[in-house]
Amino acid sequence: MGTGVGITAPFGRLLRALRQSRRLTIEELAEASGISGRAIGAMERGRSRRPHRGTITALAQGLDLDEAAHADLLAAARAARPGALPAEPVRTTPHTLPRGVRDFVGRQAELTELRALAREAAEGAVVAPPVAVVSGPPGSGKTSLAVRLAEEPSTPCPDGAFLVDMRGLDERPLPAEQAVAGLLGSWGAGDAELARLTAEERLARYHDVAAGLCAVLVLDNAGSEAQVRPLLPRAGRLLVVVTSRRKLAGLEGVRRVTLGALRPRESAALLRAVVGAGRVDSEPRAADVVTDLCGHLPLALRVAANWAATRTNWSLDRLAGRLADEDRRLDALSAGDLKVNSAFALSCSRLAPEAARMFRLLSLLPAGDFSAAPAAVLADLPLPDTEDLLEELLEAGLLMTSRQSRYRLHDLLRLYAAARHRSEDGQERSLAARSRLRHWLLDTAVLAGRWYEPDYGMPPADPGRLVALEDREQAARWIRAEGDTWLAAYREAAAHGEHARVVEVAEAMHWFSDHWVSWGHWVEVYERAATAGAALGDAALEATHRNYLAWAYWACARRHDDAVEAATRALRLARAAGDVLQRAWAHAYLGWLWDADEDLSLAADHYLRAAELFTAADDVNGYLQVSCGMIRVLRGAGRAQAAVETCGDIMDALADPRHRDRIPPNVREFTVLTALYAVSFVHLDEERWEEAVEALRAVRGQFDARGWHKQAGKVHLHLAHALARLGEREEAAAEYRAVLAMEGDAPADVRDEAFAGLAALAAGRPAPLTRFSQ
Template structure:
């Protein structure tokens, strides 16, 4: 198409045909006869750029003045004039998008206008638009790894914005990416922007909100910078008018806006788009919990595989694959934190003659690790110090003191004890640290440090509190942990139970369940406190704590640290010169080794306890030593000495009036008597146990958990006795009450034995339906019990079927005969 010897820029036909006014004014196509006048005007005013001519032509065909277009588009009069006259040879994409919106262009016409602009720009290595924008995205990292779940969530938001789903009335999507220093928040946002750049034709913009500086960027200044990036003049407008112009402009864009390093909600809330196709991504070390209607993405540590992949991308000479063990060590010592891994990787990449094992050794020293994690101007310490410097004094002190918590996580009460503040105030300070990204949550309403942040907090503690201040706070926490452990453990002692009322107590210990939950939740912390007390010579405290755990330990036999607890108590008792107390704890050590399957060590400890108890004249502890020795011999099949030790134990427990010991020895004797063929005596021993458990005089002397366990174990043992005698009804009466109880405790093999023995007895009594249910319960445990028991259950089911084989005595039961 040629007019007066000049070519009309490519795309004008589409631009012209799609331009229509809803108020009835003529379209460009309807007044084509005005072209000659329009082109002449262009010549008179200096010709202009192709985009400028198109804008001016469309404006004049609509009968709009420059002032009216400025009002409709939000672009200043001066900028429109510069565009139309060609003074702005390469106008910003955002400016032309706003003008197209003000002119009422549809998507196709707007795309044609932008295509004209692109065609008129020189082709260089870098986009002219990117060069001109003060909010240009920085260079992204090429070795980005992991974050699959987080990227997936952000991609869904970006897709929504790119497809214009907000046009149905929804507000544009906003993502808040938060996490501790060095977790890669900005990197993740840049990755998203780069990936979706083709879907947002108006560009990608990043504005550093300077949230960690003394004077963060204000919302008003941010508005000015973004409007400047979009080439929109607002110099003569007030703050409210500029904000209105900002939202009007954002509503016309399809772009990605990254508000990086935000300080708080008030700083970014005014900047969040209200309509249009802008995807806003806010990054902050704070959680910005006050922002409404946003998609939250919280970053933590990388996985082990992701950490390895990142190191491999940085150190690309094969060392990562050649030293997998060293890579794991480096990753763990970096806490799988992206920034720390990047620093360590850069450090290794510049020292090609160093092995990664040497790097791991350098990082192993906790006192030097943070200083070692530096490469050029990239320092982990610097990232942490920025966040720390923004804390209020009380929160900063809490941050420092929390480095004294010995376990991997903690609840609010230990924090209150460390800081010497009330529980509500401690919770407020912990929330401040969470918001600042310096603390993380842990399951069960608990908190935890990243490993490197703990080291940083410890360094600040030494620098600002001094050795004396740190020692005083640590002693305060240790005393509280151990005192609370004693109160909680004594809930299970017959002579103690509920602790005395105390309105100032920081944890609820109103019943046994609360005590159990606290002891389990804080086990790492009070165990570490016990170790410190033992190392510091606080022997009376150590023995008090261990003694308080005696009855409770029966409820948590799988913990795995009871041998250490009681061993330290035995050593403290020896230091105190109390052989009876030492004998008691040596017996507890024997129990811990016994339940842990270390029978030889258990026998050594029980023998030592017997010697100490005999020398000190402690009858009860002599009884317990004989009991453990007898039970160990019973397990080993050494029946004669086992019978002698258990008989002696019962006699000593009667003399000492120790009902718990007596019951344990009596129950163990049932098994021995049955194996010896002394079935009548075995049944009598079981009846003694039942009578003792039912005796009202023993009600307060036997804790509920001990009572239940003794009844369960005694019923289990006597079941074999009744089966051996062919007393099917007696076997059913003994086994029915305990059916399923071993299963519930996780003891699958004895649980299966109860089901099998009960099913055998029921089958011989003709109660086939209940017997079949018992056999099927055993089959359900396949894979967790010996295969022979599964085969036995299948044989029993086959025997119950019509025409099935006769039910024979299983070899498992016959093997128990004397």
């Protein structure tokens, strides 16, 4: 029953009033709740920080509070929390090493073996860098061991340590090509630059960069040999540590480290580190029973130890009895012959009902890390309450932290939570939660993607929005961080036949997709969208998304034949629908594709037809895009003057007052960059050095800012060549040195030309020129 004590009272005063109303001493409340008497006294006197939600729940259970009084106590604790400063943004890459466990124990023989490999790699004395494969059952601490090695100050990795989750247990494990692109991005390669490389070229670039690093790379949770084999370095000083539940016996020339259960003394050391040496050493027999019931498995031991650490007045003998009882009642989960469900069940048994429900619901999220917002949607709770519940799960050892302020469920815990969800929540509640999450994720994806659409931009204000979408950068961060999550919702929408929603999301992502070419899933997104357009019986809509699919096939996957087929099919559909604009875009994509294939005649035909159709549709942005393509085609056909005139037409269109508000700033900026870069090659071919310098100076630095290193290097190089021929020796030398300062970012042939240019200047002559290539 309620107490009538208002929530405006300070937390300590409220707690004391509740205890006294039950006629309990501090010692009696400690016994009933499992919270130490010293901690309760500190809370009542206001000498402790805001207690954790799990502690509040234990106190509420000890006080036998009803739901209303329990809520009052929680609210008072929340109000007592000191004002938190806004968190500084953490600058990390997607492959930043996660924080290791502070109380890591044991595995000394394995660490010694890995340390020796790290030194061997750093010395670079071997033919190929060493590779270690760490295998073992789930929960045996494979990732913790790899992270521990990388975090040790003595491990030689001056260029950093990186971790890639290979998602080997997922239905769709991470492809090696996607891992390559992601790592190159973490190592400084620009996304747009990666888009211009074939898969083979990206892999070659990966090995070139890896050969220059002295670092540790952890390929975590690998599913197969084929998944990791392309990522193993061929030269250099990069130590690769692969973790997997499988032995990966097909990998040759690797060092194998197999993890099993901890030794008894290591298990006891882990209990001491978490629970406290005094408590463990005072009950050695009970400690042995606890470690035995946990199968000496690090994950299970940590869950049980974390639980015991928060109940300081419980004996280990009492804990062992509870573990044994839970093991008899529920044996739904195990890793081989290592029983871990007892520890999980024990932790869950002490959770507040809302925390237990949150734990079960988290199993509905796709594997990988997640933020608090989707968890709040799943549970249909306010964000602050959700954060409290997630922190309670962290304290109970049922949740892990990931990069930045994100969370992660261990694979075993995900399976366990899913089993509990099926048995306790039922299908109807599960479907409702899934539907709620799917709609929120896709709604948010549409809002975030439309930041990049010229006709949308900033979404309308919404105080209830769970994520910040105040600018393009925030939108991009959300799309990238929650990529796995919203993609899973997108797949679910397609499976449910939500065709209109599928095409809406794909359309909203169209302008953004060009900023994240290396993601690896745009082909799937637009294949599903094209299929949805067909299912809706809308030929124009299907044509739109087959045009986007043509882009994805070529820009993201280098599948030229598939791209041509998609654009050709889009052209047929657009003709049947009478859609002039999509006919224009189909011709534009075909021109781009045949230009890439160096069939200049066919490219020119499509570009010209696209230009006519864009003019008929009064679409100046499409017209500008194909005109930039025409500069390249005309140059290749030897029609230099026509190419220069086309560039002039583009600049006139950009300057036309009628188009001032019709051309978005990003399209305007990109058009100028593309056109001037393309026409600079015409001037260089014709030895019009002054015109070349004017064009190249106008775009100098812009490719660098976008991460397009190949183009950036050529701008500096060609500007240096032209300046040298105009007698501007000092500025020419500075441009050559700018190329060399790019080091590995500039292609080797560009660097070689810059070296030769500097040598020629030193000898008093300009460098010899070869054909200028884009």
